[in-house]
Amino acid sequence: MYTQRNDEIVTGTGLELLIERAKSDDTDAFGKLYDMYVDRIYRHVYYRVGNAADSEDLTQEVFMKAWQAIGRYRITDTPFLAWLMRISHNLIVDSYRKKKRDESYLDDDSWIIDSAPTPEEAAELGYDRRRLRRAILRLHGDQQQVLIMHFIEGFTYTEIASSLGKKEGAVRVIQHRALTRLRQILEKEKDVR
Numbered sequence: 579m580y581t582q583r584n585d586e587i588v589t590g591t592g593l594e595l596l597i598e599r600a601k602s603d604d605t606d607a608f609g610k611l612y613d614m615y616v617d618r619i620y621r622h623v624y625y626r627v628g629n630a631a632d633s634e635d636l637t638q639e640v641f642m643k644a645w646q647a648i649g650r651y652r653i654t655d656t657p658f659l660a661w662l663m664r665i666s667h668n669l670i671v672d673s674y675r676k677k678k679r680d681e682s683y684l685d686d687d688s689w690i691i692d693s694a695p696t697p698e699e700a701a702e703l704g705y706d707r708r709r710l711r712r713a714i715l716r717l718h719g720d721q722q723q724v725l726i727m728h729f730i731e732g733f734t735y736t737e738i739a740s741s742l743g744k745k746e747g748a749v750r751v752i753q754h755r756a757l758t759r760l761r762q763i764l765e766k767e768k769d770v771r
Contacts, residue, residue, distance in 0.1 A: 597653060622730070637667050725757070
């Protein structure tokens with residue numbers, strides 16, 4: 579798992595200058611961008627694929643693709659993090675196409691992080707999180723993406739819309755439908771037990 583390498587978060591004009599330097603093949607500038615965003619990209623990828631090794635590989639691939647394409651990035655088009663999220667989304671989709679989803683990934687508990695719950699609480703919490711994760715993975719791609727980006731990553735609707743190339747209203751509709759479908763999946767699972 580990645581750890582924060584850079585406590586300094588660059589925003590506004592500083593971020594734009596850093597991106598422009600990276601676009602000019604400045605590896606140090608791109609390294610700073612990497613340090614700023616690697617944790618968020620890793621978490622996002624990990625939540626989607628559920629396997630640490632695959633998540634690390636895909637995260638590295640996101641940044642390799644970003645380095646190769648940084649010259650085409652336009653500051654006014656999409657926020658940089660949203661641009662990285664779009665790259666990660668495309669790589670995850672490609673990954674799923676290459677190999678069928680392996681349900682054993684869903685049994686990996688390493689994504690569960692808590693502060694010292696009792697064994698009973700840990701077991702119940704782990705079950706609830708795995709159940710929720712399984713239900714989210716049954717949603718369609720855009721629905722998964724919107725829920726994860728909004729509720730897990732804390733993106734605004736504007737940032738999600740920019741990342742997915744959709745209008746903000748469409749993102750809200752996708753989220754509403756995703757939550758409705760998620761509720762149906764969880765209720766149906768509850769009735770089966």
